[in-house]
Amino acid sequence: MLTGRRILLIVGGGIAAYKSLDLVRRLRERGARVRCVLTGAGAEFVTPLSLSALSEDRVYRDLFDLTDESEMGHIQLSRDADLLVVAPATADLMAKMAAGLADDLASTVLLATDTPVLAAPAMNVRMYEHPATRRNMATLAGDGVAFVGPNEGAMACGEFGAGRMAEPLEIVAAVEARLQALAAPVPRDLAGRRILVTSGPTHEPIDPVRYIANRSSGKQGHAVAAALAARGAEVVLVSGPVQEADPPGVRVIPVESARDMLAACEAALPVDAAVFTAAVADWRVESAAGQKIKKSGAPPVLALAENPDILATISHHAQRPRLVVGFAAETENVVEAARAKRQRKGCDWIVANDVSPATGTFGGGQNEVHLISDAGDEHWPKADKAAIAARLAARIAAALQPPAAPQVAP
Structure with missing residues (x-):
């Protein structure tokens, strides 16, 4: 190369x-x-x-x-x-x-x-x-x-x-x-398509100064949004708190919590495709404190409530996009867990990756993924996150192309 x-x-x-x-x-x-x-x-x-x-x-x-x-x-x-x-x-x-x-x-x-x-x-x-x-x-x-x-x-x-x-x-x-x-100049084969992308973590407040979150940097989600925009798509990026620069030519909607993210995603519908790259917190504190919780002997007991499932909600939505792509961040049995998640959520594809600390995926510049679909498991070797995003954008563009007109016999 x-x-x-x-x-x-x-x-x-x-x-x-x-x-x-x-x-x-x-x-x-x-x-x-x-x-x-x-x-x-x-x-x-x-x-x-x-x-x-x-x-x-x-x-x-x-x-x-x-x-x-x-x-x-x-x-x-x-x-x-x-x-x-x-x-x-x-x-x-x-x-x-x-x-x-x-x-x-x-x-x-x-x-x-x-x-x-x-x-x-x-x-x-x-x-x-x-x-x-x-x-x-x-x-x-x-x-x-x-x-x-x-x-x-x-x-x-x-x-x-x-x-x-x-x-x-x-x-x-x-x-x-x-x-x-x-x-190889990027084709504008997504022109006229509207695509929703989520990125980054969500922050679930415990009190005004503390929150539950995860280690997602938003690098992969922002790269996906940029790659789709480069192919001509109108991209709506719903992003949790990240340090990444907004991708050029992309409409960015900043959010904090999972509930905020779901509301922004539903407001963005209808779209042709949705790519759920964000690492959404599974739980939130049932009742966040209005003031900072003071240290006073025994640690506070935090009652947790389950957050809305954004991927499953959009996969079964009345305005379901033609193509729904989820991401699965796993630390073991990556492919098996992703297959089960795809069936459970009802999405079309799952992009699965190993986020164990040794991989350096969270916050790093590279990723190694498996694309899980009806066609089976396709392994994409480790590459820059921008390269992974470009490859995914190309697959999305191919999936959204209109079917070829049937050949009529003379």
């Missing part, structure tokens, strides 16, 4: 820059040609010599370098690649990209290019959650920049949360998926 492909890697400043060294190695061992642009801040974490040795090419750093400009030039450098990869994409670098600034070689290259860009964000969790960063990422997504990550986990600053740069192999998978999509 990557043999002979030209990758321009822009290395931003941040502790995650050390991963760029392994990324160069992983790309090179798959046959890619890698050329690096190193920012001034990036050079505080990795050396030009290290990047040059691994890429087997010179490293570009200075916008006003006379030799570089005479031999290559930032304009040619920006266009002499099949894909630009920004890793790490810091908050500062993404802000420059979104605003169209060009005050160093990296930002000038990014502004001068007409080559597709893939960014791997990396920053402190508070910086990632800041409205300015979310706004910049949404702007970049609208401009066509693709993202991989960030992941959730412990950070060098001692905090924990979303903001860790995707692992090198995750970025490689995203590079492969992006180049594959560019090689």
Whole structure:
């Protein structure tokens, strides 16, 4: 897939820059040609010599370098690649990209290019959650920049949360998926179709400051919504609380609880298809406290009530979509549990995956799934979540195509 492909890697400043060294190695061992642009801040974490040795090419750093400009030039450098990869994409670098600034070689290259860009964000969790960063990422997504990550986990600053740069192999998978999509333009075969997608977790309040939830990041659901929109569908995305940027061209309805999500889904009907990717909490507290529950000796007893079953409700709804797709997050007996769930819920397909902690599926950039349908069990090997979403969108498009007209004998 990557043999002979030209990758321009822009290395931003941040502790995650050390991963760029392994990324160069992983790309090179798959046959890619890698050329690096190193920012001034990036050079505080990795050396030009290290990047040059691994890429087997010179490293570009200075916008006003006379030799570089005479031999290559930032304009040619920006266009002499099949894909630009920004890793790490810091908050500062993404802000420059979104605003169209060009005050160093990296930002000038990014502004001068007409080559597709893939960014791997990396920053402190508070910086990632800041409205300015979310706004910049949404702007970049609208401009066509693709993202991989960030992941959730412990950070060098001692905090924990979303903001860790995707692992090198995750970025490689995203590079492969992006180049594959560019090689085969996505058909607009869902134009005129209206599709409902749910994503993320739900939060079920215990009191004003606590809630019951799960570890769903919304990455897969948001990727599905984006892939369907890319094929021309009118997509309504009902999303629980997530840190993912809204997919471009998608109508997003934010919700908190399972009951909120069901109400939003029913309000979105009728649709041609519905894809229930969200990890909805099965239970809620029967009577949430109006004030914060104080610690006073014995722990409080929480009486739980079962949440509405959104997948089953829409599968048996009077306005049932033509195609209903559910997701099954399992930790054991994945295929068997998914088959039983499909029969129990009454949906057409189930996309099943293993979310055991060792898999890294929750919050990670990759997924490995089984598509369960009347046709049986189809295994899709581990791939970037965007690639899984693109494959599912293609299957949905095929399923929604009108049947061929019968051949009439002469």
